[in-house]
Amino acid sequence: MKRKNIIYLILVLLIWGCGEDYIGQYAMDNIPPGSVSGVSVENIPGGSIISYRMPTDEDFSYVKAIYTVNGKEKEQKSSSFNTSITLGGFGRSTAQEVELIAYDKSDNPSAPVKVDIHPLDASVFNIIESAVVTDDFGGIRVEWQNPDGADVVLTVLTTTNEYGEEEWTETDRFYSGSTQGRANVRGFNDAERLFGIYFRDRWSNFSDTLYVNANPLFEEQLDKSKFRRWNPPGIPYNAYEGADWRIEGLWNGRIDPSTGGYASYTHDNTFDMGQVAKLSRMNINNRPEATLLYNFAHPKKFQIWGSNHPNVNADFGTWTLLAEFESFKPSGLPLGQLNDDDRNYGWRDGEEWSFPLDVPPVRYIRWYVLETWGGSTYTQVMEMTLWGSIQ
Numbered sequence: 001m002k003r004k005n006i007i008y009l010i011l012v013l014l015i016w017g018c019g020e021d022y023i024g025q026y027a028m029d030n031i032p033p034g035s036v037s038g039v040s041v042e043n044i045p046g047g048s049i050i051s052y053r054m055p056t057d058e059d060f061s062y063v064k065a066i067y068t069v070n071g072k073e074k075e076q077k078s079s080s081f082n083t084s085i086t087l088g089g090f091g092r093s094t095a096q097e098v099e100l101i102a103y104d105k106s107d108n109p110s111a112p113v114k115v116d117i118h119p120l121d122a123s124v125f126n127i128i129e130s131a132v133v134t135d136d137f138g139g140i141r142v143e144w145q146n147p148d149g150a151d152v153v154l155t156v157l158t159t160t161n162e163y164g165e166e167e168w169t170e171t172d173r174f175y176s177g178s179t180q181g182r183a184n185v186r187g188f189n190d191a192e193r194l195f196g197i198y199f200r201d202r203w204s205n206f207s208d209t210l211y212v213n214a215n216p217l218f219e220e221q222l223d224k225s226k227f228r229r230w231n232p233p234g235i236p237y238n239a240y241e242g243a244d245w246r247i248e249g250l251w252n253g254r255i256d257p258s259t260g261g262y263a264s265y266t267h268d269n270t271f272d273m274g275q276v277a278k279l280s281r282m283n284i285n286n287r288p289e290a291t292l293l294y295n296f297a298h299p300k301k302f303q304i305w306g307s308n309h310p311n312v313n314a315d316f317g318t319w320t321l322l323a324e325f326e327s328f329k330p331s332g333l334p335l336g337q338l339n340d341d342d343r344n345y346g347w348r349d350g351e352e353w354s355f356p357l358d359v360p361p362v363r364y365i366r367w368y369v370l371e372t373w374g375g376s377t378y379t380q381v382m383e384m385t386l387w388g389s390i391q
Contacts, residue, residue: 032109032110034055034057036053039115041116043118043119047119050098051084052084052113053083059106063078063101064101067098074087097115097116098115098116123150124207125208128198130144134357135216136280138280138387139216141185142185152177152181154181154199156173159193196210196211221386227274239265249382250384255348261381267302268314270367282325283352284350287380291336294329299373303323307363308363308364328345
């Protein structure tokens with residue numbers, strides 16, 4: 001028993017001796033720190049950046065801002081490592097007063113410093129004013145400017161007559177932080193239709209709704225049974241000859257790698273669609289293996305060239321450039337790292353691109369890869385699907 005008591009006493013002394021360095025200690029005093037000083041404000045879309053000089057107290061810990069968003073009081077803290085605090089979530093531009101309170105390590109508050117801010121309108125209001133809606137194949141194309149790079153959600157509505165009367169329903173939703181956004185809404189016939197679009201940010205600020213009457217352009221999926229292997233002079237057959245990975249695997253309707261796909265030794269390949277069509281969009285399902293998706297021979301940048309006649313050769317001057325596309329990796333993770341978004345978009349659903357509306361009708365395709373994700377000279381995918389208006 002005496003030995004146990006001695007051990008307990010030693011532990012108490014050790015804890016007591018380390019008290020000065022103990023994180024999360026109890027309050028040491030009730031003396032408030034000094035207030036922040038030298039306050040300045042920079043108003044930004046949907047928010048304000050407040051800069052200040054910190055108090056000189058040795059035990060200064062953080063600054064707390066108290067403000068109001070949509071009628072609700074909010075608080076935000078900034079640590080002793082910062083000399084500014086950014087407030088966000090504001091909608092329409094409105095002036096208001098903010099309180100800045102400094103706290104020390106004993107959580108004593110300083111006298112509040114009051115500062116006036118006047119955030120600019122949230123980005124969603126400017127974005128909707130820049131939005132342009134045009135008729136597109138199977139629906140509409142929406143393009144907008146987002147110079148602040150704000151994370152927004154575009155919601156597209158349309159009317160339905162499912163229950164005998166016109167009702168608005170959500171038909172699609174797009175997430176974007178791009179400074180120049182674009183979205184394609186598909187799946188409609190070529191009858192006139194009313195659409196509505198609006199933007200929302202992560203603080204649930206909503207733009208006004210833009211209503212547009214549109215006439216979707218007709219498109220249909222091209223019949224892959226008509227696609228054929230074909231090579232003009234100067235462009236030899238570059239794909240594998242093995243049954244599992246020859247060029248016919250590009251349009252066999254299968255995306256499971258165990259059933260084969262398409263693999264080429266080079267980046268320059270051609271084929272005959274067997275029909276003349278004004279192309280509207282294309283989809284590529286890539287190889288799903290962890291070491292191949294957004295890696296190795298997965299096309300990153302490529303061009304689609306076309307011709308309405310077979311009198312072409314390796315000289316690009318004998319072809320018409322239809323479009324240049326770039327692959328997109330949803331996660332943005334480094335090479336060799338993937339998440340479910342990458343697997344769903346890059347393989348299962350497939351990457352999709354739209355052709356310019358003014359491309360000419362063609363029958364013969366030249367697919368020229370400029371760059372792969374892994375820097376390979378090979379080109380490998382599972383499936384290619386094309387849509388358009390057959391002439």
